[in-house]
Amino acid sequence: MASASTNDIEFRSVTKNYGVVTAVTDINLTVPKGAFLALLGPSGCGKTTCLRMIGGFEQPSEGAVLIDGREMNGVPAYRRPVNMVFQHYALFPHFNVEQNVAYGLKQMRPKIAAKEIDRRVAEALEMVRLGGFAKRRIHEMSGGQQQRVALARAIVNRPSVLLLDEPLAALDKKLRSAMQIELQTLQRDLGITFVLVTHDQEEALSMADVVCVMSAGRIRQLGSPQEVYDRPVDLFVADFVGKTNRIAAAMEADGTTLRLADGSAIASGKRLASGDVIAALRPEAIHLTRKAAPSGTSFKGTVTHRIFLGSSAEYAVSVPGLGDFLITADRRSMNESDLVEPGEEVFLGFDPAAIHVFPASNA
Amino acid sequence: MPLPHATKRRLITAALVGPASVWLFVFLVLPFIAIIVFAFGERAPEGGYQAAFTFEQFANLGARSAAFVNTLILAPIGAAACLIVAYPVAYYLAVKASPQRRLLLVSLVVVPFWTSLLVRTYAWMYLLGARGIPHLFEFVGIENVRLINTPGAVLLGIVYGYLPLMIMPIYVSLEKLDRRLLEASADLGAKPISTFFGITLPLSLPGVMTGVALVTILLLGEYLIPQLLGGGKVFFIGNALVDLFLQSRNWPFGSAIAVTLVVVVVIVLLVAMRIAWRVAGTRQVDLI
Numbered sequence: 004m005a006s007a008s009t010n011d012i013e014f015r016s017v018t019k020n021y022g023v024v025t026a027v028t029d030i031n032l033t034v035p036k037g038a039f040l041a042l043l044g045p046s047g048c049g050k051t052t053c054l055r056m057i058g059g060f061e062q063p064s065e066g067a068v069l070i071d072g073r074e075m076n077g078v079p080a081y082r083r084p085v086n087m088v089f090q091h092y093a094l095f096p097h098f099n100v101e102q103n104v105a106y107g108l109k110q111m112r113p114k115i116a117a118k119e120i121d122r123r124v125a126e127a128l129e130m131v132r133l134g135g136f137a138k139r140r141i142h143e144m145s146g147g148q149q150q151r152v153a154l155a156r157a158i159v160n161r162p163s164v165l166l167l168d169e170p171l172a173a174l175d176k177k178l179r180s181a182m183q184i185e186l187q188t189l190q191r192d193l194g195i196t197f198v199l200v201t202h203d204q205e206e207a208l209s210m211a212d213v214v215c216v217m218s219a220g221r222i223r224q225l226g227s228p229q230e231v232y233d234r235p236v237d238l239f240v241a242d243f244v245g246k247t248n249r250i251a252a253a254m255e256a257d258g259t260t261l262r263l264a265d266g267s268a269i270a271s272g273k274r275l276a277s278g279d280v281i282a283a284l285r286p287e288a289i290h291l292t293r294k295a296a297p298s299g300t301s302f303k304g305t306v307t308h309r310i311f312l313g314s315s316a317e318y319a320v321s322v323p324g325l326g327d328f329l330i331t332a333d334r335r336s337m338n339e340s341d342l343v344e345p346g347e348e349v350f351l352g353f354d355p356a357a358i359h360v361f362p363a364s365n366a
Numbered sequence: 367m368p369l370p371h372a373t374k375r376r377l378i379t380a381a382l383v384g385p386a387s388v389w390l391f392v393f394l395v396l397p398f399i400a401i402i403v404f405a406f407g408e409r410a411p412e413g414g415y416q417a418a419f420t421f422e423q424f425a426n427l428g429a430r431s432a433a434f435v436n437t438l439i440l441a442p443i444g445a446a447a448c449l450i451v452a453y454p455v456a457y458y459l460a461v462k463a464s465p466q467r468r469l470l471l472v473s474l475v476v477v478p479f480w481t482s483l484l485v486r487t488y489a490w491m492y493l494l495g496a497r498g499i500p501h502l503f504e505f506v507g508i509e510n511v512r513l514i515n516t517p518g519a520v521l522l523g524i525v526y527g528y529l530p531l532m533i534m535p536i537y538v539s540l541e542k543l544d545r546r547l548l549e550a551s552a553d554l555g556a557k558p559i560s561t562f563f564g565i566t567l568p569l570s571l572p573g574v575m576t577g578v579a580l581v582t583i584l585l586l587g588e589y590l591i592p593q594l595l596g597g598g599k600v601f602f603i604g605n606a607l608v609d610l611f612l613q614s615r616n617w618p619f620g621s622a623i624a625v626t627l628v629v630v631v632v633i634v635l636l637v638a639m640r641i642a643w644r645v646a647g648t649r650q651v652d653l654i
Contacts, residue, residue, distance in 0.1 A: 060549055080552040085552045093546035097568050106564070107554035160554065 010071025010197040011036045011164050012057060017066035019052050019092070021142075026052040027220040030066070033065055034164075039190050039197045041211035046202055049220040054166050054200045059083045076162045081110070086162040090154035090169045092142045100152050101137040104128060114339055117255065127159040130189065135291040147178045149215060157336045158193060165190075171206060183209050203333065204244045208232060216240050238361045241283045248289070248328050250282040254360070265324030269300050279363035286331040288357035291318060291343060295350045302351045304328065309345050398628075404621035412617030423622035430623060433606035436592070438630070440517065440602070441585035444524035445532075445578050451525055452532035452577065457566075459533075460540035472537070479530045487523055487594045494519050494595065511540040515597035523591040528584065532577040539573025540566070583631050603627050 012034040019026045027049035034040045042050035056068050059080030068075050070083060071257040086107070094103050104127055108120045115123075128134055131151035136144070144152065150170065156348045157165055170186070189209055190197045201207050207214050208228040216223045216231060216239075224236045235241035238249070253262045258274045261282060271282075295301050304322035318330045328351060334342075343349055369377070405423055410416040427434070459471055478486065492498050494513040503511045513519055543566065551561040589604030598605075603623060610620035 058549075058553060060552075080549065081555050081557055085553075087550070089546050089550055089553075091546070093544065093550040095547060095550070095565060106551070106556070110557075110560060111554035156554065 008069070009036060010034060011038070012040075012069055012198065013069040013072075014053070014056075015067045015069065017056065017063045017068060018052075019049075019056065019061060020064045025220055027217075030222060032215065032222065032225065034196055034198065034280075037194055037196055038211045038213050039187070039199070039211045040206035040215060041199045041201060042215050042217060043201055043204060043207040043244070044217035044223075048217040050200045050202075050217050052220075053217075054087075054168055054198060056086060057083075057198060058087050058166055059085075068333065080190060082366075084162055085164040085166055086157040086160050087166040087168060088150075088153045088157045088170045091173060092149050094149055094152055094156070096141050099137070100128070100133065100139045100141070103141065103152055104156045104159050107156065108251045117270070123159055124155075127155040130158070130192075131185075133157045145284075146173055147182070150174065150182065154189070158189070162195065164196045164198060165193075167197060168205070170199070171201075172203075179206070186210055203298055208244070214244075216244060218243070235283070235359060238281055238283060241359060241361070246286050246329060248284045248286065249323060250284065251363070252280050252282045252360075254278055261358070263325060265322075267300070267302075267303075269358070271358060271360050273358075273360050275360050275362065280360050281363050283359040283361065284328075284353060284357060286317065286329045287333070288329065288353050289330045290352045291320070291330050291332050292350045292352065293347070295345070300352060300355065304349060304351060306343055306345050306347050306349055309342065311342070318343065318349075320351060322351065382487045394576060395648045401621045401624050404618050406627045407618045407621075409616045409618055413617075415617045423618045424626070426619060427622065427626060429619075430603075430606045431552065433553070433601055433603045433623075434610050434626075436517075436600055437586055437588075437602045437604075440520060440592075440600070441523070441582050444521055444528065444585050445582040447521060447525045448528050448532040448581050449574065449578060452529055452536055453574070455529075456536035456540055456573075459518065460537050460543070461566075475530050475533050483527050484590060487527065487591055490519075490523055490526065491594050494522075515599045517596075517600050519595040520592050520600045523595040524585060526612070527591060531580050531584070535576035536570060536573040539570045539576075543569050579635060582634055582638075586627060586631055586634070 010033045012032070014032040015031045017030040018028050020152055030049075030053060032053075042053055052061060052114060056063055057070065057075075059078060059082075062076060070085060075083060095106065098106065101124055104124045105120050108123060110117050123188065125134075125137070128137060131154050133148065133151050133155065136148065136152075139148065141152070150173075153170075171182050174182060183206060186197070186199075197211075197343075199207070199211060208231075210225045211228060213225065214228050214231045215225045222238045224231055226234075231240060231244050235244060238247075239254075241247045242249075251264055254260070254271070254275050254277045255262055256277045259271050261269050261271045261280070263269065263282075295303070302322045302325065304320040306318050307321050307327070308319040310317040315331055315333050318332065320328045320330055322328060330351065332343075388591050404415050406419050406421070408416045408418040408420060408422070455475070458474075459468055463471060491514065494500075496514075498513075500511040500513055503509075547565055547569070548561055551565045552558075556564060588602050589608060592600055592602040592605055596602075596605075607620050607623060610616045610623065
């Protein structure tokens with residue numbers, strides 16, 4: 004297919020209303036060819052609406068969606084060069100595995116020869132490692148296998164964009180991580196654009212190379228997983244993508260000194276206008292020690308809870324004057340090999356550069 | 367002393383199924399046994415039943431072949447006509463209509479069903495009779511239009527009377543059809559017409575089969591519509607039975623016809639279930 008654009012998908016000032024309810028507002032977004040984009044946000048943030056507008060199941064109320072440089076307004080789903088892996092898969096229950104996968108090929112005009120259809124179906128099933136399952140009925144397949152059938156059915160048409168609507172939500176944890184790797188591999192092998200909708204930040208960060216964080220129908224941040232995690236643009240993103248400790252503070256007039264509630268001052272990594280601010284700190288950015296660090300910022304607190312996670316542990320630490328902190332400690336990086344017990348006194352230390360500061364009104 | 371658990375459970379089961387079982391035994395099983403016994407008997411000289419064992423009644427079935435032919439032709443045609451009218455209605459109700467309008471329209475389908483079929487069929491008798499629609503034709507110069515007492519009139523009465531029974535099961539099967547399957551079909555490049563024949567229709571077949579079986583079975587025993595709109599010219603097995611039992615009092619022959627009818631109904635049911643299972647690819651087809 005001759006490409007008309009270097010972008011596979013483009014949203015131009017897209018707004019979608021359902022009656023008086025606005026699902027998405029003024030979305031501008033470009034997805035370069037071959038990208039793996041994750042639309043990430045809580046339920047009701049408009050991510051699924053965006054996906055459905057690419058698929059052709061919804062039409063924008065304002066603006067335009069472009070696929071491969073062509074405007075798609077008014078173009079029905081069956082004329083779009085995209086395919087979708089539906090939430091809960093939407094496999095046809097009256098067809099077997101092979102018939103499900105062949106369905107899209109049989110719709111193509113001019114018609115594809117039966118032999119060619121068989122070859123491509125077998126190839127697609129091989130790709131999702133379901134080689135021996137062609138004649139199985141759908142209800143005889145497990146959830147993970149149904150997921151693969153849905154994938155094979157969507158990729159067999161060789162779409163320029165593959166849409167995935169919460170594809171792993173119905174799978175158990177082990178299967179989910181296995182499928183994350185498989186989806187990434189599949190995307191690299193096929194070389195086509197993937198657009199994934201998910202509310203699971205771990206899924207978005209692990210698979211995508213571009214993450215689009217959405218909330219209340221708007222894009223909050225667009226960037227690589229590392230950017231979104233390490234440099235969240237606002238408190239919403241900081242909270243939604245990963246866990247965050249919020250510390251109420253005041254920014255001094257110099258714009259770089261943070262005055263905490265207990266009176267201590269720390270240097271902020273980022274300049275901000277003076278006034279009430281929220282300092283955000285990742286749980287893994289805090290070091291937990293039994294002895295006070297010789298230098299740098301350090302707070303004394305008491306461990307109130309511990310959640311043992313195997314390779315790491317999460318601690319809740321109460322610091323007088325500052326409130327509760329959540330700390331994730333990698334067991335190998337800890338100074339002591341043994342775990343800290345609830346009730347113990349500990350010291351919290353962190354690098355001021357790890358602090359993100361946001362205006363308090365932003366919360 | 368409290369009863370043992372198992373005894374108590376058995377008592378509860380008996381209490382639940384007991385009344386219905388007694389009812390069915392007295393008013394269905396016993397009469398049916400009587401009918402079978404009658405069917406192999408002879409007509410008493412003064413009418414009624416006289417004990418005997420003979421296949422004479424069954425050998426004589428040909429004497430009422432017209433009733434069998436009418437029933438076995440008009441019942442499937444009637445069911446098919448109902449289906450053709452009902453499917454688009456059910457499709458509109460289940461797929462296209464907005465929720466508020468759907469409620470109104472579904473009640474419009476069901477409400478006439480609450481009025482006596484006798485009264486409604488009588489209304490058709492007048493509409494199709496000489497003073498009804500044919501009378502209107504005369505105004506525009508079309509004379510001698512005969513509508514009443516024709517197979518067409520019976521068919522019209524059938525479609526009118528049985529339409530709700532066909533609409534409802536189809537509506538239910540279309541209503542529970544997963545909309546995402548239709549989106550998946552469109553997503554895979556199927557035009558709306560292909561989606562209908564490839565996905566919607568096959569998945570609504572259990573409802574279609576339920577409706578067809580329901581209407582066909584009831585039509586095989588239909589008496590009222592052929593009586594009123596067929597006027598004795600287009601008569602069904604039901605009319606022949608009334609005639610034999612109440613007029614000529616030939617109980618054994620009537621019984622033989624009734625037994626044959628039951629056999630036909632059972633065959634129709636079995637065939638319909640077979641087809642529904644095969645097409646829908648599932649064993650979960652409830653016919654009634």
